[in-house]
Amino acid sequence: xxxxxxxxxxxxxxxxxxxxxxxxxxxxxxxxxxxxxxxxxxxxxxxxxxxxxxxxxxxxxxxxxxxxxxxxxxxxxxxxxxxxxxxxxxxxxxxxxxxxxxxxxxxxxxxxxxxxxxxxxxxxxxxxxxxxxxxxxxxxxxxxxxxxxxxxxxxxxxxxxxxxxxxxxxxxxxxxxxxxxxxxxxxxxxxxxxxxxxxxxxxxxxxxxxxxxxxxxxxxxxxxxxxxxxxxxxxxxxxxxxxxxxxxxxxxxxxxxxxxxxxxxxxxxxxxxxxxxxxxxxxxxxxx
Numbered sequence: 001x002x003x004x005x006x007x008x009x010x011x012x013x014x015x016x017x018x019x020x021x022x023x024x025x026x027x028x029x030x031x032x033x034x035x036x037x038x039x040x041x042x043x044x045x046x047x048x049x050x051x052x053x054x055x056x057x058x059x060x061x062x063x064x065x066x067x068x069x070x071x072x073x074x075x076x077x078x079x080x081x082x083x084x085x086x087x088x089x090x091x092x093x094x095x096x097x098x099x100x101x102x103x104x105x106x107x108x109x110x111x112x113x114x115x116x117x118x119x120x121x122x123x124x125x126x127x128x129x130x131x132x133x134x135x136x137x138x139x140x141x142x143x144x145x146x147x148x149x150x151x152x153x154x155x156x157x158x159x160x161x162x163x164x165x166x167x168x169x170x171x172x173x174x175x176x177x178x179x180x181x182x183x184x185x186x187x188x189x190x191x192x193x194x195x196x197x198x199x200x201x202x203x204x205x206x207x208x209x210x211x212x213x214x215x216x217x218x219x220x221x222x223x224x225x226x227x228x229x230x231x232x233x234x235x236x237x238x239x240x241x242x243x244x245x246x247x248x249x250x251x252x253x254x255x256x257x258x259x260x261x262x263x264x265x266x267x268x269x270x271x272x273x274x275x276x277x278x279x280x281x282x283x284x285x286x287x288x
Contacts, residue, residue, distance in 0.1 A: 008030045011033070019168050020165075025207070029074070031077070042054060049089055050088055054091075056099070108287075109205050109245045112223070113226050113231065113233050113246070118228055129211065129215040131189050133146070133224065143212065144167070147205065149162065151186055155190060160175040161173075233286055238261075239262075240266050247287075
């Protein structure tokens with residue numbers, strides 16, 4: 001393993017900031033960055049060698065590759081993390097505008113929802129992955145929570161209680177069990193997992209996550225986060241009685257004063273159920 005790759009890996013191992021998913025993504029991005037720096041001629045680098053010229057070269061490369069503003073900003077976040085851990089925060093501008101990185105466009109009023117079909121599930125050969133996918137669709141769970149969840153422990157009768165250790169950012173939350181389909185699925189998951197999680201006893205979380213990804217790739221299931229979008233859009237329909245803007249419903253500007261109040265209350269509810277607890281984030285799921 002090259003020196004820079006090795007040292008960045010060790011940096012990640014010594015500084016386990018964020019959830020498992022965040023740590024995994026960070027290590028993957030930093031490994032890619034190390035490889036790209038070498039490809040651009042910056043050889044024999046160490047983790048402590050990071051300089052402004054390296055950052056600038058990376059940004060120019062990413063812009064030339066036509067990457068979205070969101071992707072570039074995600075990579076800049078990990079570059080800043082790297083710089084912070086080696087006490088060289090000043091090698092990177094605090095403002096992405098200094099690099100000419102466009103503003104991220106969060107809300108487009110275009111639906112990014114995804115239906116989980118019987119055809120999708122028929123292609124999944126791992127029963128743990130199949131149940132995780134179904135729980136994502138039924139309760140709007142993130143991938144991490146759908147794998148770590150202990151169904152028997154989460155079932156509180158009329159609600160699903162997620163422990164902080166199962167969720168992104170370590171935020172416990174509750175999701176209502178609203179219909180017979182959710183109840184039937186949860187009972188099925190409890191019977192399957194017994195008192196355990198949706199991680200086989202012989203595997204670690206990381207191993208099951210890798211198997212989940214491989215299963216979805218083989219089945220042609222992409223953008224599993226779209227199941228959360230679908231959940232949010234269904235909840236908006238239930239709570240307001242109308243389609244959300246991302247599904248062609250009325251936008252905020254078109255609503256009456258009374259409708260706006262209902263809209264706000266629905267967004268607050270959806271935000272809490274998704275685990276964001278910030279009303280503005282919900283617009284990414286249902287539009288504005």
